[in-house]
Every structure is written in C-alpha cells, then in structure tokens.
Amino acid sequence: MSRTRRTGEGRGRAGSMLSGIAVALGCVLFLGGFVWGAIVYQPYTVPTDSMTPTIGAGDRVLAQRIDGSDVKRGDVVVFQEATWGDMPMVKRVVGIGGDRVACCTDGQLTVNGKKIEEPYLPADTNASLTGIKSTTVPEGRLFLLGDERSGSLDSSVHLGDADHGSVERGAVRARVDAVAWPMDGMLAKPTGFEELPGGISRPGPLRLIVATVIAGAVLVLAGAAYGPIAKRARRPRTRASEPVGV
Known part of the structure; x- marks a missing residue:
C-alpha cells in the first residue's frame, strides 16, 4: 500500500471521527437547548x-x-x-x-x-x-x-x-x-x-438558549455533511481521453 494511500485513509478516519463528535455534540446542544428553554420559559x-x-x-x-x-x-x-x-x-x-x-x-x-x-x-x-x-x-x-x-x-x-x-x-x-x-x-x-x-x-437567558439551539443545529448539519463531501473528494479523477489522430 502506497504512503499516499495510507495518509489519505488516515485523514479519512480522523475526519469521520471528528464528524461523529460534531454530530454528537450538536445533538446535545440542540436538544439540551430545547429542554433548557422548556424548563425556564x-x-x-x-x-x-x-x-x-x-x-x-x-x-x-x-x-x-x-x-x-x-x-x-x-x-x-x-x-x-x-x-x-x-x-x-x-x-x-x-x-x-x-x-x-x-x-x-x-x-x-x-x-x-x-x-x-x-x-x-x-x-x-x-x-x-x-x-x-x-x-x-x-x-x-x-x-x-x-x-x-x-x-x-x-x-x-x-x-x-x-x-x-x-x-x-x-x-x-x-x-x-x-x-x-x-x-x-x-x-x-x-x-x-x-x-x-x-x-x-x-x-433572562433566552438569547443564550437560542444561540445554543442554533449552534447545535449547525454542528449536526456540518457533521452530517462531512461524509458525502469527503467521499466525493476522495473519488479518483479520470483524465479525459485524448483524441486519436486520423
């Protein structure tokens, strides 16, 4: 296995891990913000x-x-x-x-x-x-x-x-x-x-609650979008075939 390929796979695993962390943290913030708001307001x-x-x-x-x-x-x-x-x-x-x-x-x-x-x-x-x-x-x-x-x-x-x-x-x-x-x-x-x-x-803490919910939503969307974007970026690019001379 080439060094370039191993490096790419390592970056892919790290990216997937960060993506999962972002989604998990986003869910905590998003749901936590709603629960916090329901308790206070x-x-x-x-x-x-x-x-x-x-x-x-x-x-x-x-x-x-x-x-x-x-x-x-x-x-x-x-x-x-x-x-x-x-x-x-x-x-x-x-x-x-x-x-x-x-x-x-x-x-x-x-x-x-x-x-x-x-x-x-x-x-x-x-x-x-x-x-x-x-x-x-x-x-x-x-x-x-x-x-x-x-x-x-x-x-x-x-x-x-x-x-x-x-x-x-x-x-x-x-x-x-x-x-x-x-x-x-x-x-x-x-x-x-x-x-x-x-x-x-x-x-009251309404502004902070709204900011928490929005931050959670952004993290969830960003983490969820990473997978498709990274997969598309890793696809090998095919070179267009050169025209054959007559």
Whole structure:
C-alpha cells in the first residue's frame, strides 16, 4: 500500500471521527437547548390589546418562570388574580410596595414624585385619560398598567378596591422576555425606571438558549455533511481521453 494511500485513509478516519463528535455534540446542544428553554420559559397567548404596541392581541410571548419576589418596576408580567377575572393576564409593573404612584404630571406617570419616561407607550397616548389619583402601593403588592392606557383594564380601574388596585406578588407567574410570534424579538428595556431604587430586571437567558439551539443545529448539519463531501473528494479523477489522430 502506497504512503499516499495510507495518509489519505488516515485523514479519512480522523475526519469521520471528528464528524461523529460534531454530530454528537450538536445533538446535545440542540436538544439540551430545547429542554433548557422548556424548563425556564412558558409560552402564553395574549388575549387582548391592552399592551399595544408592545404586545398585540393574539401575540405569542415567551415568559420566564420567576418568583413574584423577583419582580421589579418596568417588568411585563403574566399574573392571575381572582378579582381581575382569575385568568392569565399580561401587564406592566409601574409600582412596587411602598411606591407613591400618580398620573399625570406634565403628561407623564410619576413614581415617588419622579416623572417616568415611557417610550413604549403609543405615540397618541392621551395622559388625561389615565386619571390615576395619587395612591400608595401596599407592601408586598404591585401596581400594574397596560401600555395601551386608554383602554386597559388595569390597576387604574381597580383603584377603589381595598388594596388600591394592586396585585400581590404571589399572583405573578412569569416575566415576559420576548414576543415569539410575530417574531418581534426581545422586549425593549424599560429605561425610565432605571434610576429608581432597585433598578430594573436583567433579561433572562433566552438569547443564550437560542444561540445554543442554533449552534447545535449547525454542528449536526456540518457533521452530517462531512461524509458525502469527503467521499466525493476522495473519488479518483479520470483524465479525459485524448483524441486519436486520423
């Protein structure tokens, strides 16, 4: 057996081994990413347009399962409260226990006297329609508003309740990170709340999970494609026959 042939076969075996490793690792990453996502995230379909334009009616969102104690101002949360209809609802947290919430000063929501910039609101929002009287959020509870302030059934509608329209933290099921369908991607950071004590929440690991799944798919496809490509490359090339002179 020639040295060239032995070298070619050695390279072929090494390539096949690397191809198998790539496929195996790709499967681990691909399936592991899906399992990781299923453990951390829960999909929800938003039934109303109260969160327009951030989230529309019928949109499919991905929400990270969290404990209510981890919720911060600016979070868009999924919660379930008997006095609100006892069904999963999606609203934005604008106040936590101890906060003084009111609307409006110069057309803006205020929390503890600070005017909050809310770029996620519809451009034609009429602040006067919100009409939130100054109220203090009870400890251990959350004050929630829809981004569509003129038509959202939120804390402003429940202000007459004993708890000033608030919802207990334990009612929160998850925090929305992204709109999966239509594919609008990750929600924008609620920067208007950054300077308040406690700051804002960091996004969950959704980007890393998606990157893991994509990397796994690429490795599987690349490893699977190696065999046919290498086999084709090893085929001996036949020289075209020369024309016979007359």
